[in-house]
Amino acid sequence: MKKKTAFLAGVLVICFALVFSLIGNTQVSAKQLEIAVLVPNGVDPYFTAKRYGYETECEKLGVKMLFYDAGGYANVNKQIGQLEDLMQRGIDGIILGATSAKGTVPVVDKIISKRIPLVIDNLDSFTKKPVLRIMKNGVLVGQLRAVYIVEHLKGKGTVLVLPGPSAVSLCQDEHRGFVTYAKHFPGIKVITEWTPSSPDAGMKTVEGILQAHPDLKAVACFSPPLTVGAVRAVQASGARKGDIIVVGQMLDAGMETLMRKGWLQATVMCDHIEMAREAVRMLVKEIKGELKPPLYHQIDHYLITKDTLDRFDRKGSTYPKEWRK
């Protein structure tokens, strides 16, 4: 009798435990997921647009989003502090655009060790631990710019490359892609100027380089602010539209105006808003255990010019005019 009672009691305990664990799981999955998105420079039009992607996808999936801006590519310590704060407070998952590929490795390793789901979005952190990544191919972006410029210069001319901040791995990749292609053409002379991604830095640098190299034939720019600054400098030099080819990356409202007016010849697109949406989807899947690291997801890239401006699909790269958050 005692053995029977004990056995029944044991079965009951196991049943209760199973029931409670099921309830527990249901409650966890019913609880709204909370994720953090960290970007290095929120005012860069690239990240502003991506924010739209993150927000809309989070809204669609019913996920709460916390947005953290490091305030500049140089603010590595600030971003590390943000990540450490998130680890302390607890968060369901993190999407990270790293300020520095090397500088963020220790804190990223800690995050992964603590089994906090993490997706690295475009700006890489050189962690050796398994992680989900969604990335542009910076080398390809650089090469696309190089191919366009070299073709239009017929393999001869002086080209200024403004790759952006030197500490950013993506900028280094894009620069490497450009020079690797251009070096096959002995008639192409490449000048590189690493600058902050700001319009006045672009303007001042192009103005100065035009003095040292009046034969400058093209400028390749990392970002919309640099592109605008470069175009203003080209305009001020007295050059006519098309005398100096300008190729950028992304397409914000300012760049579109410049392209339609003929001052910006081409820009490399990478559907960064769709990339942000995909980053959120990947992270949610990882949180739910449906996706496990490592994974390297590379997005597509393409070049647009004035001729294709009205024909390419903008959904992945443009946010509505009325959205301004």
Place this chain on the structure above:
Amino acid sequence: MKLPVRIDWSKFGLPAAFFVMLIIFTVINPAFFSARNMIQTTRQGAILFLIVSGQTFALLARGIDLSQGSVMSLVSIATISSIYVLGAYAGSIAGILFGAMCGFINGVLIAFLGIPPILATLGMLFVVSGVELVYTGGVTLTNLSDIDQGRLFWFGGGMIGPVPVPVIFAIIIGFLLYYILKYTLFGRRIYLIGTNADASSLAGLPIKRVIVLVYTVSALLASLGAFFLTARLSMGFPQLGEAWLVLAIGGAVLGGTSVFGGKGGVWEALLGSLVIVFLDNGLIVSGVSTFAREAIIGVVIIVACLGSVIKKRV
């Protein structure tokens, strides 16, 4: 052998060094001294001069204005936003006044609440940064109408004869500031307060009123600099002024304005601004890499600060 004329190197040292620098850069690359390069660089110099002049006012009164960079960013956004509604001219004035208002608030915090200038202006830096980021969401403001863009661009990129428009404005404003500092009661009071605030207070000077005006002027001049830069770009950029605060302080001290107050002025602001812009431009034209340029400019500013400290001790 003694020179027949005694040269005051503390007065003429920097101008002499400036001209020697111009000669060296011209020898390295004659394109440095081309008309086009001079015009472009003086255009940049005019903008920096306005901002440095503003910082000079704060330094003269033994203070500092750390909010200038943020105020510049705010003015960039405020100007374009105002132009959408009010048109190019009224919108431009509104944008500039937004910036001046930040300086007025700084002055009130410092003068009437007794908050140290470094803390008050640092706080304003963060507040203004936050406000303009919340307002814009980091979005660049563009798409002015062709008419408004043309009118606005003239202020930043236009020419009157061979002279860039910002340079003309800077010259007029420079003379006005020189007159204010040298020949008005307000100007003399700034120097007195900067030299000895306690004695000035005991002498019955209206210190609070002067301080409020000083920081209003500092922000107003930074706003004007931001306006000309925004006009040149014809777009409103959040964080436009990010890199300018360091240049403003560096330019003021490099030119000879003391960080301890009471010494310096418009001439020093002009000198410091010209040295920085022509040094930067000369290094670019000479083909010096970005990294080396940053280091060289940094060293020059540090040496100038050191000179200021040594002069004070001597």
